[in-house]
Amino acid sequence: MTSMDMTQGRGISVSVVLRLVLLAVVAGLAVAPVWAGRSDLRLLMEVFSFLALAQMWNLLAGYTGLISVGQQAFVGLGGYLFFALAMFAGLPLLIAIPAAAIATAVIAVPTGWIAFRLQGPYFAIGTWVIAEVFRLSAAQIGALGGGSGISLPVALAKSLADSRGGREMVMYYIAFTIGIASVLMVWGLLRSKWGLALTAIRDSEPAAEAMGVATRRVKFMIYVLAAFWTSLTGGFVFLQKLRITPDAAFSLNEWTAFVIFIVVIGGIGSIEGPVIGVVIFFALREVASDWGTWYLIMMGGIAIAVMLVDKRGVWGAIRARTNLSIFPVTKVLD
Amino acid sequence: MATILSLSNVNKNFGALTVSDDVTFDMPEGQALGIIGPNGAGKSTLFNLIGGTLAVSSGTVQFAKQDVTRVPAAERCRMGIARSFQIPHPFVGMSVYENLLVASSFGNSGHHDAKAECRDILDRTGLLPKANRPAGSLTLLERKRLELARALASGPKLLLLDEIAGGLTEAECHELVETIKGIRDSGVSIIWIEHIVHALTAVVERLIVIDFGKIVAEGEPSKVMADPLVQEIYMGISVDDTAA
The missing domain is CATH 3.40.50.300 (P-loop containing nucleotide triphosphate hydrolases)
Known part of the structure; x- marks a missing residue:
């Protein structure tokens, strides 16, 4: 009993230290344009994008048990709808991105209606097929460049800011906002009444249903929310790239496989997991990016190794041994 | 009746x-x-x-x-039908108290004070000392008691107890x-x-x-x-x- 209490006490104080460290890192990142070079900023923008994608995939798979391998559908839709709204509807870029995400969320409703007829592995394959349908459809739209894609007109890109440095600064803060807000949103959600429902579904769907949680409706809402935020990220990603093609926009590897790697390595079913996973993923990528194919083989090897050693991932393994919690969601009866 | x-x-x-x-x-x-x-x-x-x-x-x-x-x-x-599962289905990643909160937040909730209500149920089912422990750390017998406690927290009119x-x-x-007699005497079917x-x-x-x-x-x-x-x-x- 006493030793248990002591670990608990130490756990809490270490948690506080970790929280302060994280806060300092975020504060540092908030002023990154001051200290970071151009290529560092570009890397950080990618980090934030993947952080948001990972938080969304984790919310979906880690809490509601919906294993989607078709989230690239929403990245691609976000990108394409953003281009279309900016180029043809004349919306300002900063409005076109969220507008595209709202449109994607609307599209996610019938898409989810179809995908939700399928269970477990069939759902996974179904989402993949749906994403392929969107990819093939995008390639048919001549106005958006068909299969070879399209670039964002220079004049539009310049509407963000006149100078290149200015544009990069604006883009950096969009990425920063999308990434950090994804974590805060998930945290807020998990601390609310709906967090209780989501965590209950994660742990036992039949029991959650029997305790009055309309599991199907909750899962659907999360599916649409994840589509929205994934699309928001997608819109930003292609603003940064300034060019979109069906293959890049609806890439399974880039927008889903890497994201699954991040969540699984970091620790599925927690807020901390995807954060840790993103750091590990980019650290590995920076070290090994010029190894060619070996880099992907190494990634696969690491994923298998983590599964064998502790399938709960890095944070899951830490969590099982300590009481650490950076983003506490627990409700305490005092 | x-x-x-x-x-x-x-x-x-x-x-x-x-x-x-x-x-x-x-x-x-x-x-x-x-x-x-x-x-x-x-x-x-x-x-x-x-x-x-x-x-x-x-x-x-x-x-x-x-x-x-x-x-x-x-x-x-x-509507007021609550059940316990024969094979306990605790929400293992949540605390015992949070298990009850799920039921009290989404069940037949007429609870003005969910916290007090949950505390009372935990007390009656002997789980109060474990309230803030993860449900995954409970023994089988405690898990069975949690099944009962969680079902009660949903505010049932009809309680289904499975072994x-x-x-x-x-x-x-x-x-x-004695606990179940108490529940019966409080008017729950x-x-x-x-x-x-x-x-x-x-x-x-x-x-x-x-x-x-x-x-x-x-x-x-x-x-x-x-x-x-x-x-x-x-x-x-x-x-x-x-x-x-």
Whole structure:
């Protein structure tokens, strides 16, 4: 009993230290344009994008048990709808991105209606097929460049800011906002009444249903929310790239496989997991990016190794041994 | 007394297998009803049909004068049907208290003060010292108590208890019987599936015996247990259980 209490006490104080460290890192990142070079900023923008994608995939798979391998559908839709709204509807870029995400969320409703007829592995394959349908459809739209894609007109890109440095600064803060807000949103959600429902579904769907949680409706809402935020990220990603093609926009590897790697390595079913996973993923990528194919083989090897050693991932393994919690969601009866 | 639950000609088939065979019974509000029968007789299936986890193949289920035959499980819980699972399904990643909060937030919540309500239930079920522990760290017996506590937190009018006394010592069993009597006396209708007949008969005023999905006997517990057919079925269970 006493030793248990002591670990608990130490756990809490270490948690506080970790929280302060994280806060300092975020504060540092908030002023990154001051200290970071151009290529560092570009890397950080990618980090934030993947952080948001990972938080969304984790919310979906880690809490509601919906294993989607078709989230690239929403990245691609976000990108394409953003281009279309900016180029043809004349919306300002900063409005076109969220507008595209709202449109994607609307599209996610019938898409989810179809995908939700399928269970477990069939759902996974179904989402993949749906994403392929969107990819093939995008390639048919001549106005958006068909299969070879399209670039964002220079004049539009310049509407963000006149100078290149200015544009990069604006883009950096969009990425920063999308990434950090994804974590805060998930945290807020998990601390609310709906967090209780989501965590209950994660742990036992039949029991959650029997305790009055309309599991199907909750899962659907999360599916649409994840589509929205994934699309928001997608819109930003292609603003940064300034060019979109069906293959890049609806890439399974880039927008889903890497994201699954991040969540699984970091620790599925927690807020901390995807954060840790993103750091590990980019650290590995920076070290090994010029190894060619070996880099992907190494990634696969690491994923298998983590599964064998502790399938709960890095944070899951830490969590099982300590009481650490950076983003506490627990409700305490005092 | 008003009827709280009414099953009419309820059937459930899995392919050629009939697990509920023309089950019909009415239950007055406030009654404590026991269900016994051999393993595989279809007792838990009956709970799944009443709770909405399974859909009936034919027949109707009425709860509090409303036809709930097509109503999903979550909605039935919000109407006041709560259940415990025979094999405990705790939310292992949440604390014991949070397990109750789920039920109290989404169930038939008329709780003005969910925290006080949960504390009271944890106290009555002996789980208060473990309130802030992860449910995954509980022993099997504690998990069974959590099943009861969580079902209570949803604010039930009808409580379905599925073999929560199995594996308890005599003293623990006695304690549980007292707890369930207390719940019954607070006006909650109870259906209790249990193999431990003396625990059951200490609480219930009516007994239903199920065999091969059919109701084969029902009535006042002492009379039902004296029925030669029931004795045969029930002795059969005892012999099998000892052999196993």
